[in-house]
Amino acid sequence: MPSRLKASLMRIAQAIPVVVGVVIISFLLTRALPGDPAVYFAGASADEASIAEVRESLGLDKPLIQQFFLYTGDLLQGNLGNSLSSGQPVLTDLAKRLPASLELTLTALILSCAIAIPLGVLAATRPGSMIDHICRVLVTAGVSLPTFFTGIVLIYVFYYLLGWAPSPLGRLDFIYISPDQVTGFYLIEAALAGDFEPWLGAVKQLILPATTLALFTLAPLARMTRAAMLTALGSDFIRTARAAGLSDGKILYGYAFRNAILPVITTLGMVFSFSLGANVLVEKVFAWPGIGSYAVEALVVSDYAAVQGFVLAMALLFVALNLVIDLAYTLIDPRIGFDAR
Amino acid sequence: MLTIKDLAVSFQARRGQVDAVKGITFDLGKGETLGIVGESGSGKSVTSYALMRILDAGGKIKAGDVTYSGVDLRNATESEMKDIRGSEISMIFQNPRAALNPIRKVGHQIEDVLRRHAKATNQNARQKAIEALKAVKIRDPEQRYEAYPFELSGGMCQRIVIAIALACDPRLLIADEPTTGLDITTQKSVMDLVSDLIRDRGMSAILITHDLGLAAQYCDRIIVMKDGKIVEAGDPLSLFHNPQHPYTRKLVDATPREGETIRSLLPEDMRVPLLPHKIEDEPLLQVINLTKTYQGKTGPVHAVKGISFDVKKGQSVGLVGESGCGKSTTSEMLVRLLDPTKGEILFNGESISDIPAQKFGKSALRRDIQMVFQDATDSLNPRHTARQTIADPLQRLGGLSGVALGARIEELATLVGLPHSLLDRFPHQLSGGQKARVGIARAVALEPKFLILDEPTAALDVSIQAIVLNLLADLRAKLGISYLFVSHDLHVVRLLCDHVIVMRGGQIVEQGPADDVMTNPKDPYTKELLSAAPKPPLRRVVTQP
Numbered sequence: 024m025p026s027r028l029k030a031s032l033m034r035i036a037q038a039i040p041v042v043v044g045v046v047i048i049s050f051l052l053t054r055a056l057p058g059d060p061a062v063y064f065a066g067a068s069a070d071e072a073s074i075a076e077v078r079e080s081l082g083l084d085k086p087l088i089q090q091f092f093l094y095t096g097d098l099l100q101g102n103l104g105n106s107l108s109s110g111q112p113v114l115t116d117l118a119k120r121l122p123a124s125l126e127l128t129l130t131a132l133i134l135s136c137a138i139a140i141p142l143g144v145l146a147a148t149r150p151g152s153m154i155d156h157i158c159r160v161l162v163t164a165g166v167s168l169p170t171f172f173t174g175i176v177l178i179y180v181f182y183y184l185l186g187w188a189p190s191p192l193g194r195l196d197f198i199y200i201s202p203d204q205v206t207g208f209y210l211i212e213a214a215l216a217g218d219f220e221p222w223l224g225a226v227k228q229l230i231l232p233a234t235t236l237a238l239f240t241l242a243p244l245a246r247m248t249r250a251a252m253l254t255a256l257g258s259d260f261i262r263t264a265r266a267a268g269l270s271d272g273k274i275l276y277g278y279a280f281r282n283a284i285l286p287v288i289t290t291l292g293m294v295f296s297f298s299l300g301a302n303v304l305v306e307k308v309f310a311w312p313g314i315g316s317y318a319v320e321a322l323v324v325s326d327y328a329a330v331q332g333f334v335l336a337m338a339l340l341f342v343a344l345n346l347v348i349d350l351a352y353t354l355i356d357p358r359i360g361f362d363a364r
Numbered sequence: 365m366l367t368i369k370d371l372a373v374s375f376q377a378r379r380g381q382v383d384a385v386k387g388i389t390f391d392l393g394k395g396e397t398l399g400i401v402g403e404s405g406s407g408k409s410v411t412s413y414a415l416m417r418i419l420d421a422g423g424k425i426k427a428g429d430v431t432y433s434g435v436d437l438r439n440a441t442e443s444e445m446k447d448i449r450g451s452e453i454s455m456i457f458q459n460p461r462a463a464l465n466p467i468r469k470v471g472h473q474i475e476d477v478l479r480r481h482a483k484a485t486n487q488n489a490r491q492k493a494i495e496a497l498k499a500v501k502i503r504d505p506e507q508r509y510e511a512y513p514f515e516l517s518g519g520m521c522q523r524i525v526i527a528i529a530l531a532c533d534p535r536l537l538i539a540d541e542p543t544t545g546l547d548i549t550t551q552k553s554v555m556d557l558v559s560d561l562i563r564d565r566g567m568s569a570i571l572i573t574h575d576l577g578l579a580a581q582y583c584d585r586i587i588v589m590k591d592g593k594i595v596e597a598g599d600p601l602s603l604f605h606n607p608q609h610p611y612t613r614k615l616v617d618a619t620p621r622e623g624e625t626i627r628s629l630l631p632e633d634m635r636v637p638l639l640p641h642k643i644e645d646e647p648l649l650q651v652i653n654l655t656k657t658y659q660g661k662t663g664p665v666h667a668v669k670g671i672s673f674d675v676k677k678g679q680s681v682g683l684v685g686e687s688g689c690g691k692s693t694t695s696e697m698l699v700r701l702l703d704p705t706k707g708e709i710l711f712n713g714e715s716i717s718d719i720p721a722q723k724f725g726k727s728a729l730r731r732d733i734q735m736v737f738q739d740a741t742d743s744l745n746p747r748h749t750a751r752q753t754i755a756d757p758l759q760r761l762g763g764l765s766g767v768a769l770g771a772r773i774e775e776l777a778t779l780v781g782l783p784h785s786l787l788d789r790f791p792h793q794l795s796g797g798q799k800a801r802v803g804i805a806r807a808v809a810l811e812p813k814f815l816i817l818d819e820p821t822a823a824l825d826v827s828i829q830a831i832v833l834n835l836l837a838d839l840r841a842k843l844g845i846s847y848l849f850v851s852h853d854l855h856v857v858r859l860l861c862d863h864v865i866v867m868r869g870g871q872i873v874e875q876g877p878a879d880d881v882m883t884n885p886k887d888p889y890t891k892e893l894l895s896a897a898p899k900p901p902l903r904r905v906v907t908q909p
Contacts, residue, residue, distance in 0.1 A: 150421070257420075259462035265418045266457075267477045267528055268449030277476070278465050356467055357512045 030359055034349050038342050045338040046098065050091055053331040060327050064107050094331075103335070104328030108321065113332035116317060121336060122207025123194055124306070124313035128298050130210075130229055131236030132291070139241045140287065143248025144280065147256060158245055165242030170301045174235040174308040181231060189227050191309045199224045232309040239301055240294045247290040251283035258282075285356055292348040296341060365568055366392040366415070366536060371428035373407070373414045384410040386592035387428065392536075397562060397569045399579030399600075401615070402589035403825035404796075408572045411589075412538045416455060417445050432536070451481040454529035456558075458541035460522035464513040470524045471497070471509030474531050481532045496527040501557060518687075519550035523557070530561060537562060537569045543578070547686040548852055552896035555582055574825060576619045577900035580604060588612050604901040618830040620855040621900045626837050629830035629859070639841035643862060644677040647710075648846050649698070649814055654707035654717075656693050667693040669870040670707065675814070675863075680840060680847040682857035682878065684893070685867035694867070695816045695850050699735045700724040711814070731761045731810040738819045740799035744791040750777075750802045751787040757809045776805045779842070780835060797828035801835070808839060817849045821856065833860055854893055858882045866890050 061078040062069070069077070078084050082093055097104065103113035146158035181188040189196055194209055199221040206212060210229070213222035255261065256279050264274045303315035314333060321329035353359045373385040385407040392398050402408040413419045415430045415437060430437040432453065437445070457463040465473055474493040478484035484492040490509070497505035500523040513521055522542060529537060539558060543551035559582050562569045573579050579586050580600035588596045588603070588611065595609040607613040610631075618629050627635045656668040668690040675681050685691045696702040698709060700721050709717040711729060719727055734757075737743035744753055754773050758764045764772055777784055780801040791799055800820060807815055817836065821829040837860060840847060851857050857864055858878050865875040866887065874887040885891045 259457060259459060260465045262418060263455075263457060263463045263525065263528065264465070264476075266416055266449055266455040267480070268446045268451060269476055269480050270446065273476060273480070278468070281467060282465070358466065358514050 031350055031353050034353070035346065038346050041342050042339065045335065045342065046095065047091075049331055049334040049338060050094055052334065053327045054087065054090075056322075056325060056327060056330070060107065060325050063325055103332040106321065106329040107326045108324055108329070113328050116329065117314065117332055117336050118207065120312055120314045120317050123311060124299070124302055124315060126194075126208045126210065127229065127232055127236065127305070127311060127313060128295070128302060130233040131298060132240060132295060134233055135237040135241040135244055135294075136291070138237070139244035140248050143245045143287075144252055144275070146245070146249045147252030148275065150253070155249075158249060162242045162246050165238050165240075165245075168238065169304075170235055170239050171304045171308050173238050174232065174305055177231050177235055178308070188231050189224070191228075191231060193310050193312055194225065194228055195221065196224050196228065232305050232311055235305050235308075236298050236301060240298050243290055243294055243297075244287065248283065248287050251286045252279060255279040255283040281355070285352065288348055288351055288355075292344060295344055299337065299340070365394045365396075365433060367429070367431045368411075368415065369429045369431075371411065371414060371430060372426040373410050373419065373423060374426045375420075376422040376424075383426075384423070384592055385414065388589070388592075388594045390587055390594065390597065392568050392570065394568055395566050396585065397559070397571060397583045399583030399586040400570060400572045400589060401574065401576050401579045401586055403574055403615075403827065405591070406589040407592040408589050409540050412455065412540055412570060412572055416449060416453060416538070417442075418449070447481070450477050450529075450534070451483075451532040452534055453536045453538065454532070454534040455538045455540060456522070456525050456529045456542050458544040460525045460542075460546075461513055461516075461518060463525050464521055466513055468512075469509065470511055470513060470516070473524070474528050477528050477531050483532050493531070496531045497524075499530065499561070500524075500527045502527070517550075518546050519554060522546065522550075522554050526554075526558065526561070530565075533565065535567055537567050538572070539569065540572045541574065542571075544574075548854075549686060549892060549896045551578075558582075575898065576604075576615050576826070577621065577898040580900045581898045588615065601901050614827055618826040619900055620826075620853070620859060621902060622855075623902055624859065626833055626859040630834055634834075638837060641678055641680075641837075641841045642844065643679045646677050647674040648677045648679075648712060649675040649848075650708075650710040650713075651698070652708040652710070654694065654697060654709065655705045656690070656697060656702070657705045666870050668697070668704075671867070671870075671872050672707075673865055673872065673875060675846050675848060677813075678840070678844055678846055679863060680849060680861045682861035682864040683848060683850045683867060684852065684854055684857050684864060686852055686893075688869075689867040690870040691850050691867050692818065695735070695818055695848065698848065699733055699816050700727075700730075731757070732813045733816070734807040734810065734812040734814075735816040735818065736803050736807045736820045739823050740796060740803050740820075741791060741823070743803055744799060746791050749788050749790055750782065750794065750798075750805075753802055754787075754805045754809055757806060762810055772809070776809055779808070779839070780805045795828075796824050797831060800824060800828070800832050804832075804835065804839070808843060808845070811843060812845060814846050814848070817847055819851050822851075822853075829856070836860060853897070854882065855897055866893070 061074050061081060061083055064081070065074045065077040082090060085093070101114060103117070105111065106113050106116055109116055142154070142158050142161070146155040149155060178188070178191050182191060209225040210222060213225055261274060261279055264278050269278070299315075302313060303319055305311065306313040306316040307319075314336070318330065318333040321333065368391065369389050370387045371385055371389070372383065372387050375382045375384055388411065390398070400408045400411065410419070410423070413423070414425050417437065425438055428438070432448070435448070437448070440448070464470065471490065471493045474496050475484065475489040478489055478492050478496075494505045494509055497508055502508050502520065502523055508516070508520075513524070516524065537558075542558065543554055546554060555578065561567070571579060571583055580603070583600060586598065586600055586603050587594050588609070590611050596603065596607065596612045603612060604616055607616050614631050617631060620629065625638070627638050651671060651673050653670045653672055654668060655670045658665040658667055671694065673681070683691050683694065693702065697704045700716060700719065703721045704717055707717065708715055711733065716724070716729055724730060748756075751773055754776055755769055758769055758772055773787065774784055777787055782798060782801045782805065786794060786798060794802065803820070820836070821832050824832060833856065836847070839845065847860070849857060849861055861878050863875070864878045864881045866873050866881065866889065868889050874881060874885065874890045881890060882894065885894055
């Protein structure tokens with residue numbers, strides 16, 4: 024146990040230089056973007072002098088190194104600068120929009136795990152059966168259908184033709200009042216407030232975009248679960264367990280599944296990052312006020328503070344995510360702590 | 365107690381049905397230990413999986429009866445079988461580390477079996493599991509209970525597997541190659557433990573092995589299998605002294621034991637006289653105070669602690685020791701794939717330890733020092749034909765091409781006894797023995813002066829081992845190569861080598877002429893190694909009237 028604890032602490036310590044690197048790269052990347060924010064910010068009718076004035080007020084006339092230290096100094100105080108287009112502090116914008124994206128992504132992931140993992144397990148235990156074929160069809164479909172397409176098809180069928188889903192415009196129908204901003208997750212907020220109606224409204228809005236994303240993330244998860252289960256079920260220790268007369272449930276879940284879950288967790292991490300990327304399109308299709316559409320808009324108008332904030336937030340999210348996955352590994356696999364240097 | 369009648373097992377393969385077991389009949393009495401001996405592909409393991417009904421997917425019992433204490437195992441329901449497995453009939457496997465769940469504490473794995481067969485409750489499971497660990501003579505069972513398989517040695521893992529198998533006091537134990545991959549001293553302690561437990565508990569047992577010598581030592585009766593059929597059955601002594609079937613005779617001959625020569629391993633009609641090899645007084649290779657220290661996580665690891673020895677021109681030297689003794693590190697340093705920490709290697713009086721391992725490939729001496737690797741399959745590129753494999757050193761270091769290259773490859777194939785028609789096959793289309801020949805042809809292609817043989821026969825069946833050893837003996841006489849034969853098997857080393865070096869813990873504990881070391885070992889460790897080797901009955905000297 025101490026070696027595992029040490030490995031975990033080491034892993035957390037390793038995240039620190041990554042974060043520093045992320046800050047440097049996101050700063051440099053946004054400076055490398057084409058377009059002059061000062062020109063944009065000064066407005067269409069600005070002359071040379073007012074552009075220079077704006078540039079000075081933004082600190083863009085200073086050398087790069089100095090700008091970087093000003094930026095990190097602000098960063099340490101939690102100041103990410105102001106968005107040029109919305110006029111709001113970037114931090115406020117992000118705090119409003121990040122939960123929307125996370126709510127969508129997490130719901131989609133939970134949904135796809137809930138389907139993909141049992142499906143993969145069933146397919147692996149009955150290779151060549153009906154369920155195996157269903158799994159294969161679903162996996163192929165999930166890989167080959169782009170999210171904006173599935174999203175539009177789902178809207179067409181469930182909103183336009185059947186009328187089951189509400190209009191795909193944002194997180195909550197305007198007839199409800201948005202729940203209080205504490206966590207930013209509408210489902211949690213509404214549930215905490217005990218308001219059933221807005222909660223149901225939020226679920227209704229969420230279900231189509233979440234399904235779209237889930238279909239996309241389901242494929243790699245189901246495929247990996249199936250492959251990992253097949254490998255685990257074919258290994259020597261399963262034969263030992265069978266020869267000892269252990270029950271099917273124990274063999275399948277206690278022995279095979281626990282070993283198979285490790286590569287599935289790795290895939291889950293990758294899928295999470297894919298789906299944050301795929302989010303941009305889904306958010307556009309469903310008019311979801313998430314971080315993806317925010318970033319795209321910011322990028323188009325050279326809103327460098329917003330882009331910088333977005334890149335930083337995403338990178339931190341990825342670092343945190345990888346950290347969580349590695350820590351989950353350490354918990355499940357006792358061999359990790361031993362191998363860690 | 366167990367009766368098997370006309371058992372046939374087949375597997376559904378992509379190209380149709382494959383019959384693995386083709387109608388075998390035998391029975392096993394109470395308290396009897398039966399050995400099933402055969403080479404790879406003989407169907408010996410499949411037989412045991414069939415009677416446990418744990419055949420892999422696609423395998424099924426095609427015909428025959430299996431009766432255990434009056435229960436028809438072939439027609440029993442799956443839930444009846446589950447009650448029998450582990451509590452009435454248990455099994456232990458080869459490769460014990462893989463046979464244990466890697467991410468579950470070994471104590472919990474024992475508890476799983478105990479709980480399954482209602483031999484323990486939640487309150488006393490831990491205590492009973494510790495008792496099971498004690499029964500297999502594991503020291504500090506309370507601490508070992510908490511261990512994961514990767515924290516234990518191979519021998520220790522096998523004891524855990526045995527503890528799982530015997531936790532519920534079964535009446536029949538099936539041991540499927542239980543000591544393959546274990547060191548010889550570990551093999552002896554595991555086998556002694558198993559046979560003691562079998563005797564103390566009055567169990568019946570089936571020992572499945574490729575090693576006729578091991579079976580002879582521990583079994584009351586032996587069945588010899590080949591290609592899914594039983595070719596011969598009998599008690600060990602009569603099987604060794606008077607084998608009836610030609611295959612049994614071949615196996616008996618190929619089993620290395622005391623008083624044999626390398627030629628007597630072969631079937632009688634192949635025993636042509638051995639050509640003598642000339643040993644000169646001059647040393648070819650001198651190893652002086654060779655040391656290798658690795659930087660480990662918990663401090664330096666001393667793999668090789670300053671060893672010195674000479675290999676004379678034309679001499680074959682055996683390097684013997686168990687896993688972790690430093691013999692592989694030594695051979696890697698000698699073949700210049702690894703840089704020594706300290707010490708010197710002189711080749712023909714010239715220091716080769718000064719040339720860094722990374723640059724040795726460009727040295728003119730590269731072609732003089734070659735190696736035959738342990739695993740004949742893994743050491744061949746799966747996407748290269750035998751011809752390409754043998755051509756590789758000839759092109760890179762020999763500068764041959766075109767017709768000359770083709771002629772040399774065929775010459776080499778003839779030399780190692782590989783039919784020319786096989787040259788264009790890929791490794792997966794060749795048998796184990798043929799792959800070994802390709803590996804040897806590649807190593808001798810440039811007529812090296814010094815050849816390191818790293819357990820070249822460890823993965824081969826005994827009859828193939830006999831042929832490969834004889835091939836090596838012929839080659840050294842024809843080409844005048846010096847060998848360093850690295851092995852854990854003293855009997856094999858004695859057959860091929862003039863001089864033996866015994867290593868333990870990175871040091872040489874004993875060295876001397878092979879016969880001296882084998883017949884009159886001085887170091888206690890050498891004695892232990894020699895006594896741990898299975899002792900098959902000796903060949904009976906037939907006096908001609």
